Amino acid sequence: MIQHWDLFLAPYKQAINEMKVKLKGMRGQFKMQSEHSPIEFVTGRVKPIASILDKATRKGISLEKLEDEMQDIAGVRMMCQFEDDIHKVVELLRNRNDFEIMEERDYVSSRKNSGYRSYHVVVRYPVQTINGEKKILVEIQIRTLAMNFWATIEHSLNYKYSGQFPQEIKERLVRAAEAAYLLDAEMSQIREEIQEAQAIFSRKKEMDAD
Ligand code: 0O2
Ligand code: 0O2
Secondary structure (H helix, E strand, O other): OOOOHHHHHHHHHHHHHHHHHHHHHHHHHHHHOOOOOOOOEEEEEEOOHHHHHHHHHHHOOOHHHHHHHOOOOEEEEEEEOOHHHHHHHHHHHHOOOOOEEEEEEEOOOOOOOOOOOOEEEEEEEEEEEOOEEEEEEEEEEEEEHHHHHHHHHHHHHHHHHOOOOOHHHHHHHHHHHHHHHHHHHHHHHHHHHHHHHHHHHHHHHHHHHO
């Protein structure tokens, strides 16, 4: 039994704070080089105790095993403008050596039945404490702004209906997820066309200068 939640959750809080600084730092580096940043913004949270207990009951995880078996007590979210950026962010994470990737779950290429799309990377992040190093599981969710819009609203409706959506709402949410998917696809296409136009324009400028 966990007697002191504050003590148990302290390294998770530290991990989130440190990771947010590091991941936001990557965005800063892209900006400094005047490059498009595949990272739009980063958020993080430690799961509230009530949600930890709910999930433990739902998944049959005993409290002694929370540390090893609940992967999202610490959660970081990275939002991207374009779907392509998600893969760039995953690659950036794979190339880092300040944490170890344990698992990847790709709900971008195969969405969940609910309509949920996102790329999940579970890492083991070492936190330095006064009692030595402690490795913490952190779930990083990487998604576009459109995927995040859908997930945020679906998540809040979930609370209202306690996860038991009427069939009609379920179908509408799947249709809304499809609309978010089309929005991402359209934005990517517009972006490609702008990039092509820019490339043609700069080639023309170079030729005119010769
Ligand atoms: P709720 O209930 O969703 O409203 P800062 O240090 O100022 O940059 P701050 O204030 O610590 O940031 O918050 P941050 O990091 O910007 O965002 C925390 C938010 O993360 C939460 O807000 C949620 O919107 C979001 N979040 C919720 N669930 C998850 C999750 O599973 N994983 C991740 N990574 N983020 C989540 P609230 O107000 O805590 O919660
Ligand atoms: P929170 O803090 O309320 O967001 P499970 O929890 O059984 O679905 P598992 O195996 O723990 O699944 O991992 P999964 O599905 O890869 O990731 C779980 C987290 O992904 C959820 O955390 C959500 O943040 C997000 N997620 C997964 N499916 C959906 C979905 O259909 N809709 C939305 N909005 N988010 C989803 P929690 O536990 O719900 O916590």
